[in-house]
Amino acid sequence: MQLIINTYGAYLRRRGELFQVKVDDAVSEVSARKVRSILITTSASMSTDAIQLAIENNIDIIFLDKYGNPYGRVWHSKMGSTAQIRRKQLEAAEQQLGLNIALGWVRKKFDNQVTLLELMRKRRTRLSSELTGGISQLTTSRQRLEGLSGSLTERRNTILGIEGNAGRAYWKTVSFLLPERYQFAGRSRNPAKDEFNCLLNYSYGVLYGTVERSCILAGLDPFVGFVHTDNYNKKSLVFDLIEMYRVWADETVIGLFASRKVKQDMFDKLENGMTLNQDGKAVLMGRFSEYLAESIRHKGRNVKRQDSVQLDCHAFAQKLIKTKA
16 A cells, blocks of 8 residues: 655654554554555654564655645665666667667557546547547557657657657547536646646555556666656656556546546635645545556466556566567
């Protein structure tokens, strides 16, 4: 489970092998063995003993800003494996293998988006035409990836261009799924210009933490990317890998609107946009945590949805190790 602390003034401390959360006069406890990660989303404090308990149990503590972006994490100082994986990662990025890997990730992203729109088309038959159009455009974009060869350096801009066109078509289609008052013109970030993007940005921030954790545990270097370039302090591999899982946040947020869980009082207005407040975070994180913890069939195994990211990262690391120089 994810231990989410989103109440102003909360205090996290240790009692034996338990995490204890105190909010005013209320105290709750949870076993460290049940906690996968700790998310701190608001002004809170914690004891060094609680931090030690987290490190002892391989639990990362992630701090999110008001937009849901991770701005820091407490983590043990060990990488998940030997330096061999990271050397292979660097080598692959400069070879045809790197391009093949990157194309596989982007194809998976498009496939997931198509699957989501097809699911929505079954539920929203009155929007069949709009959804079919979006599916067609994504399918065409996927086909444009076929036959690309060479190096990532040569093909990166082509891939990003295809992704950009597909993204605009996808978000235009997704907007039709929302109540008319919540439909949006396109993606907006930090701050979001509308309620949908506000919820989506925060969900993506949580996913970033999940993907980075999986990279580290698998021995992958989060800073060595393939599609996304290596800029100073940019976790390029995290940006690459998360593309395959963003649809989880998309489906969750669309579902909140469909079930009429989204209320105006979940958002605080900013001068140039809006942000999610404490009530909004509680609604979003309650549902998203449930979604990530659901059991799915993944490569012949029944696993929690969030654990499939870890399995994918380990599989990628093993693929790199077995690659001949």
